Amino acid sequence: MDSHRPLVAETRSARVGRVALVAVPALFLAYFFVYPLVSITVRGLTVDGSISFGVVTDVLSDPTLQGIAWFTLWQAVVSTVATVLLGLPAAWVFARFDFVGKRALRAITLVPFVLPTLVVATAFLTLVGPRGVTGIDLTGTFWIILIAHVFYNYAIVVRGVSAYWERIDPALEAAARTLGAKPFQAFRTVTLPLLRPAIASTSALVFLFSFTSFGVVLLLGDLSYTTIEVEIWRQATAFLRLDVASTLAVIQIVGVGVVLIVYGRFQRRTTVTFRQDIAPPGRATTKRDRTLVRLIVGSMIAIIGVPIGILVASSLIEPAGGFGFGNYTALQTLHEQSAAFVDPIEAIRNSLWFAVIACSIAVLIGVTASAALSYTSRRISTSFDVFVMLPLGTSAVTIGFGFLIALDWPFDLRASLILIPIAHALVAIPFVVRTTTPALGAIQGQLRQAAATLGATPWRAWWTVEFRLVRRAILVGAAFAFAISMGEFGATAFIARPSAPTIPIAIFKLLGRPGGSPFGAAVALSVVLMMITGAAILVIDRVRPSQGGDL
Amino acid sequence: MSVSIAGMSVRYGDDDALIDLSLDVVAGERFAIMGPSGSGKSTLLRAIAGIVPSAGTITIAGEDVSSMPTHQRPIGLMFQDFALFPHMTVAENVAYGLRMQGVSGSERVDAATGLLSLVGLAGYGQRDPSSLSGGEQQRVALARTLAPQPKLLMLDEPLGSLDLALRERLLEHTRSLVEEVGVTTLYVTHDRGEAFAFADRLAVLIDGRVAAVGTPSDVWSGPGSVEVARLIGHPNVMDSFPGFEGPVSIPFDAVRLEPSGDVEGTIIDSIFDDGGYIVALAIEGADAPLHVKVDDPKPKGNRVSISIDEDKAIALEGDQTASAV
Numbered sequence: 001m002d003s004h005r006p007l008v009a010e011t012r013s014a015r016v017g018r019v020a021l022v023a024v025p026a027l028f029l030a031y032f033f034v035y036p037l038v039s040i041t042v043r044g045l046t047v048d049g050s051i052s053f054g055v056v057t058d059v060l061s062d063p064t065l066q067g068i069a070w071f072t073l074w075q076a077v078v079s080t081v082a083t084v085l086l087g088l089p090a091a092w093v094f095a096r097f098d099f100v101g102k103r104a105l106r107a108i109t110l111v112p113f114v115l116p117t118l119v120v121a122t123a124f125l126t127l128v129g130p131r132g133v134t135g136i137d138l139t140g141t142f143w144i145i146l147i148a149h150v151f152y153n154y155a156i157v158v159r160g161v162s163a164y165w166e167r168i169d170p171a172l173e174a175a176a177r178t179l180g181a182k183p184f185q186a187f188r189t190v191t192l193p194l195l196r197p198a199i200a201s202t203s204a205l206v207f208l209f210s211f212t213s214f215g216v217v218l219l220l221g222d223l224s225y226t227t228i229e230v231e232i233w234r235q236a237t238a239f240l241r242l243d244v245a246s247t248l249a250v251i252q253i254v255g256v257g258v259v260l261i262v263y264g265r266f267q268r269r270t271t272v273t274f275r276q277d278i279a280p281p282g283r284a285t286t287k288r289d290r291t292l293v294r295l296i297v298g299s300m301i302a303i304i305g306v307p308i309g310i311l312v313a314s315s316l317i318e319p320a321g322g323f324g325f326g327n328y329t330a331l332q333t334l335h336e337q338s339a340a341f342v343d344p345i346e347a348i349r350n351s352l353w354f355a356v357i358a359c360s361i362a363v364l365i366g367v368t369a370s371a372a373l374s375y376t377s378r379r380i381s382t383s384f385d386v387f388v389m390l391p392l393g394t395s396a397v398t399i400g401f402g403f404l405i406a407l408d409w410p411f412d413l414r415a416s417l418i419l420i421p422i423a424h425a426l427v428a429i430p431f432v433v434r435t436t437t438p439a440l441g442a443i444q445g446q447l448r449q450a451a452a453t454l455g456a457t458p459w460r461a462w463w464t465v466e467f468r469l470v471r472r473a474i475l476v477g478a479a480f481a482f483a484i485s486m487g488e489f490g491a492t493a494f495i496a497r498p499s500a501p502t503i504p505i506a507i508f509k510l511l512g513r514p515g516g517s518p519f520g521a522a523v524a525l526s527v528v529l530m531m532i533t534g535a536a537i538l539v540i541d542r543v544r545p546s547q548g549g550d551l
Numbered sequence: 552m553s554v555s556i557a558g559m560s561v562r563y564g565d566d567d568a569l570i571d572l573s574l575d576v577v578a579g580e581r582f583a584i585m586g587p588s589g590s591g592k593s594t595l596l597r598a599i600a601g602i603v604p605s606a607g608t609i610t611i612a613g614e615d616v617s618s619m620p621t622h623q624r625p626i627g628l629m630f631q632d633f634a635l636f637p638h639m640t641v642a643e644n645v646a647y648g649l650r651m652q653g654v655s656g657s658e659r660v661d662a663a664t665g666l667l668s669l670v671g672l673a674g675y676g677q678r679d680p681s682s683l684s685g686g687e688q689q690r691v692a693l694a695r696t697l698a699p700q701p702k703l704l705m706l707d708e709p710l711g712s713l714d715l716a717l718r719e720r721l722l723e724h725t726r727s728l729v730e731e732v733g734v735t736t737l738y739v740t741h742d743r744g745e746a747f748a749f750a751d752r753l754a755v756l757i758d759g760r761v762a763a764v765g766t767p768s769d770v771w772s773g774p775g776s777v778e779v780a781r782l783i784g785h786p787n788v789m790d791s792f793p794g795f796e797g798p799v800s801i802p803f804d805a806v807r808l809e810p811s812g813d814v815e816g817t818i819i820d821s822i823f824d825d826g827g828y829i830v831a832l833a834i835e836g837a838d839a840p841l842h843v844k845v846d847d848p849k850p851k852g853n854r855v856s857i858s859i860d861e862d863k864a865i866a867l868e869g870d871q872t873a874s875a876v
Contacts, residue, residue: 171634174602177621178628179648180699185622189647193638283564286604 017458021372025365025429026387032422033391036402037253043405044246059247065231069251072211072227075142079149079210080203086150086303087157088199093296094158095165097284105297107541108304109155114480114533115308116487117152117215118504122511122526123307124148124220126314131519133310140222148216151307153206158300160205164198165191166281204263208256212395214490215504219511228252229397233493236401246405249398260393311530315523319516327517327524334510334521342498344525347506351486352532354502358424358485363478365425366432371462373433374440392430399423400494419495420502424485431484432477439473440466472543483536486529503529552612552625552702552735553578554599559607561591561598561759568594569605570759576735576752578612581726583738583746586756587782592739593631595756596705599737600628612702622651627701631708633692635680641667641691642676648699666694670728686717693725697732704729704736710745722748743783747771755779774800776868786829786842788867793836794859798867803844805863812856816841821848832857 047054059065093099094106112120124147125131128138138144168191176186214229221230228248236245284290318326331344391399400423407413443466451461489504496505503525510522554576561569568591576582586592598605601621609617616624627648635644645666646659654662667673670690680688689709696704709725710718726749729736738749746753747767755763755770763770763779774780780788780800787801793814816832819840828848831840832855843857 169632169634171630171632172636174597174600174621175628175630175634176636176647176651177602178600178624178626179695180622180651181647182622183620185651190636190638285563 018372018375021368021375025369025372028365029387029391029426029429032403032407033394033399033426036399036406037394039406040246040249040398040402041253043242044250047243055243055247056250059244059251065248068226068231069228071225072229073255075145075149075225075227076207076210076213079146079153080207082146083150083153083157083206084199084203087154087161087202089292089296090154090158090300091161091165093293093300094162095168096170096281097289097293098281099283099293099297101297105300106159107537109158109300110537110540111155111308111534112152112304113155114483114487114537115152116489116504116526116529116533117213118219118489118507119311119487119526119530119533120148120152120307121216121219122507122523123311124151124216125511125519126523127307127310129220131516133314139220140224142225144220145213145217145225148220149206149210149213151303152216153209154303156205156209157202160202161195161198165195168194201263204259208259208263208393211255211259212252212397214395214397214493215508219508229395229490232395232397232401233490236404237494242405245401249401252395252398256393256395260390263393308530311523312527315520315527317520319520327520328528330517330521331524331528334518342501342506342509344503344506344510344521347501347503347525348528350500351503351529354421354424355482355485357418358421358428359478359481361421361425362428362432362481362485363474366429366477366481367436367474369429369433370436370440373437391426396423396427396488396490397494399426400491403491404494414495415497417497417500420492420500421485423491423495424488425481427488427491428481428484431480432474435477435480436470436473439470443469475543476540479536479539483533486533486536553610554612554703554735554737555608555610556599557608557610559595559598559605559609561594561603561605567759568603569598572607572759572761574754574761574764576737579733579735581729581736581738581749581751583740583750583753584756585740585743585746585753585782587741590756591759592741592756593707594759596628596707596737596739599703599705600624600626602628625702626705627696627699627703628705629692629696629707629709632712633688635688635692635695637679637681639680640676641672641678641680641683644680644691645676645695645698647695652699662698663694666698667691670694671724685713686721689713689721690724693728697734701734704732704734706736706738708740709738710742711740718745725749755782757782772865774865774867780865780867785865787839789841790838790869791836792838792841793834794861795864795866798869800865800867801841801859802863802865803842805860806841806843807858807860808843808845808855809858810856812858814857814859815854816857818849818851818853818855821851823848 044055045051045053094102124144125139126133128134128136128144128147130137130139138147172190172194173186176190177183181189211227212229213227214233217225217227218230218233221227223230226234228251232245232248232252235241235248284293315327316323316325318324320326335343403419403423404414407419413419447465447469448461451465452458456464487504488502489508492502492505493508496502501509507522507525507529510518510525513519554574556572556574559569559572560567572591572595584592584595594603597603599609601616601619601624605617607617608615611625614625616626636647639647642660642663645663646654649659649662663676664673667675670693672687672690672694675683675687675691680691683691693706693709696706706725710721713721722745738746740746740749750767752764752766753770754761755774757778763773763775765773770779771783774783774785777788777790777798785800786803787806788798789795789801790798792799792801814834816834818830819833820831822829824844828845829842830845830849831842834841841857849855
């Protein structure tokens with residue numbers, strides 16, 4: 001009966017392992033996420049150590065701040081509605097038809113999503129900014145913010161809704177048609193109600209991203225339009241009003257919390273039983289469908305392609321006129337002209353380092369959390385799930401600001417460069433969790449049991465069976481984390497040291513300088529950043545597993 | 552309401568799903584479309600419904616519906632797996648077609664109640680479709696399809712997703728219901744038993760073409776081709792057999808075991824079936840074992856002699872797909 005002894009030992013070590021799986025991500029998030037948020041709340045709601053709503057009342061009754069809060073809300077609503085209305089037809093085409101270049105187009109829809117906000121903002125500056133190629137200057141208007149938000153969030157709606165849509169049996173809509181429903185009637189009475197959970201949950205995400213929009217609004221709103229997010233940054237860094245910034249952050253957290261709860265509701269209510277055996281969509285068969293598919297695919301390419309194309313083209317227009325690589329060569333020399341310029345080459349080097357570290361942290365914490373989610377009891381895992389996903393809804397500026405006011409205990413970390421990749425990792429962890437959890441969940445428990453009956457210890461079973469099956473999903477999550485870190489701006493704006501700028505910080509500094517040559521260099525640096533995140537997208541598209549690996 | 556299909560063709564990309572297909576169904580007739588999977592039988596229903604575009608003419612009750620959009624065609628189609636709307640109650644599902652016709656709410660409730668009791672589901676109106684058993688879902692789908700009073704009822708593998716015991720009962724029920732309503736019906740199935748039991752007449756579809764058409768007994772006694780004979784379940788469909796030129800189907804009643812028989816074979820198997828036994832004989836010159844009905848089991852390996860009544864054997868056309876290769 002010797003062979004029974006390790007089994008007992010294993011159950012005990014398995015229990016220890018399970019606790020560790022929950023504890024590692026939980027402790028990380030507790031210190032780097034919850035503690036800073038609590039510090040902000042305390043700072044916003046107390047004066048000299050006692051609870052006081054003085055600052056809150058001041059903020060709520062300040063007409064300027066009221067205006068900012070109101071604008072933040074309605075621009076987010078309008079951005080969300082516009083993005084959903086534009087995204088639905090594209091989601092329909094992806095879900096219901098096959099067409100030439102579908103796979104490539106699906107990969108391209110990822111581009112805006114991992115495109116850094118600063119690059120998006122720069123792209124729209126080259127299009128409709130003061131130095132833009134169209135000659136129309138929309139900066140400081142609501143329209144440019146709306147267009148940028150739609151561009152940025154379009155893919156979330158298209159990918160999220162189409163993934164759901166293609167699992168709804170096409171026979172349902174066909175059945176409605178045979179029962180006398182006109183095409184749009186069938187959509188309205190059958191398909192739309194069934195899509196509602198997907199539309200609601202993607203809308204909530206788009207709303208969150210627009211509500212907490214930072215880089216886009218900061219650069220394109222020209223301070224005539226400001227969101228709460230931008231105002232937190234301004235109050236804290238320009239006016240040094242940490243109490244006002246904290247109060248605004250608390251107000252924003254409450255708003256975000258409400259949306260997250262709604263989002264969670266709809267995520268859980270996706271109760272429509274999907275059929276697994278739906279045939280893959282075919283080519284459009286009727287003339288009407290072919291025309292629609294062509295129109296919609298064309299508009300998708302335009303929506304995504306035009307800003308990116310103009311950005312790349314503009315980077316090749318030299319400040320003195322003519323085409324050439326002058327803007328790129330200037331990246332190497334610009335900082336020698338004036339001490340005010342950061343060295344873009346050094347910024348690239350810094351960003352790559354930070355991205356590698358952030359990516360490692362995000363994968364370590366994210367995969368541990370995913371494993372915890374799939375191995376622990378349902379009751380623990382659902383609340384843990386919400387906890388892990390929280391950073392997704394928390395604004396980057398809030399995270400950076402929280403680091404700044406909280407992380408002087410027990411050690412003063414605020415001057416440490418490690419904070420930058422940690423902040424990036426916090427933003428990226430939800431993405432790693434969302435890509436790996438479905439892949440882990442798809443693995444049959446029997447595989448693990450089979451490995452155990454063949455003599456594998458839990459750790460060996462995980463390494464030889466499950467890890468092999470989920471490593472593609474992990475790689476996708478890592479690529480997301482890398483791209484997110486490369487482009488992260490909101491949190492970095494708070495904690496970056498002048499001695500160690502990142503690419504987005506360098507772009508921001510360059511855009512703040514007068515003259516054509518810093519602008520040209522900013523555009524060129526944006527293209528460089530886009531190429532680096534683009535490489536990450538290639539990885540994501542190439543290794544995408546069949547289960548999970550998407551947002 | 553008679554239905555006439557002339558020269559119907561459907562292409563999916565480069566594949567021909569239906570090729571120049573013509574079919575006439577008499578008013579009130581129960582007509583089965585039988586064929587293996589991929590033969591185009593579901594496509595035929597979808598083309599008649601206008602869900603997939605097709606060339607050719609479709610005439611229902613004297614009216615050419617070929618260029619009408621789906622929602623204007625006077626048809627009802629019951630889908631495989633029923634396609635019940637999961638976000639609606641049973642009653643809302645049944646009343647959906649009437650709602651599209653603009654029938655008022657109270658009339659719809661009355662009609663749905665009436666139809667549900669017609670299919671034996673009175674009192675189920677407020678239930679969720681997902682809470683019903685497969686057989687109940689089938690009957691809701693039937694009620695929903697009948698509600699707008701289509702001139703042509705089409706059933707696509709109506710029993711395909713149900714278990715065996717349920718099928719017989721529901722086939723009976725569906726048949727008598729359709730008879731009671733008196734609607735012209737197309738019944739698509741891959742199962743010969745269902746087709747024979749349901750239909751006044753049937754068509755066998757192979758590779759997008761009508762391979763045989765007629766009453767069940769006509770098609771049984773004159774299948775025409777090897778493929779049709781195999782599909783409708785003839786026990787001995789031979790590509791070659793001694794004494795016959797070309798393919799032949801040898802029914803059970805054409806074969807007798809007798810010592811004076813002129814054909815010899817070796818018993819290779821013996822299985823119990825329907826109270827008797829079926830033995831399989833390996834015969835020199837035959838491309839497959841011959842199955843013979845006998846009263847008692849026979850030991851394997853024995854040599855036996857048989858005689859074949861050539862008048863009862865059915866000469867067949869060759870296997871077109873095989874000869875094409």
